[in-house]
Amino acid sequence: MAKPNIYVGINNEINGGMTSIGKIIRDAWVFDLIDESETCEGWNLAGVDALLQKVNNEWDKYGCLVSHLPPELREKHFKIHDIAIQKAKASGWSGDSETDDEDE
Template sequence: MAQKRNLYPGIHNDRYGGMTDAGLIIRDAWVFEILPETETCEGWDYGRLENLYGQVSEAWEPYGHLVSNLPPELRERHERIHSEGLRKAREAGWKPDHSGED
């Protein structure tokens, strides 16, 4: 019997308003234009998300994985995308957990 594969629900349907590892990877993929901002990754399997993580990590390498090292255009896009994500997450009831569990 075939087993149903776990599929990602999409950033807009993810837990915590998308404030998960997958959601953060998708937002960074939008920042670096690896994905268009219309791509929510709904229905992706987790192997595909893992491949996306590799692409995002590679895109961050020239900047030492630091927002402060991004050129102005990317820094502004990062601020816009991640600020909007935080706003939506807070509206959905997300609160940062300082214990590191989320």
């Protein structure tokens, strides 16, 4: 089965959007690279990859650490990601799949 080349959108993602692309989108919201209403539904993978490059460029400015973000960005990051975690947990996501290999 071929991988789709069109993104389903963060609101249609598996695991309540707790995926690598979902994180890219949430971080793009934090850095105002896209509007918080933008779900990226219908984007091709090249568009998502271009967004990833922009997000990475922003994170590089802060050493890739939330603790290095200015207070207003840190607050926005916590708000956006906390809401996402709450929604994902409500839809059945537990976070266990992200740590399954840590016991090995």
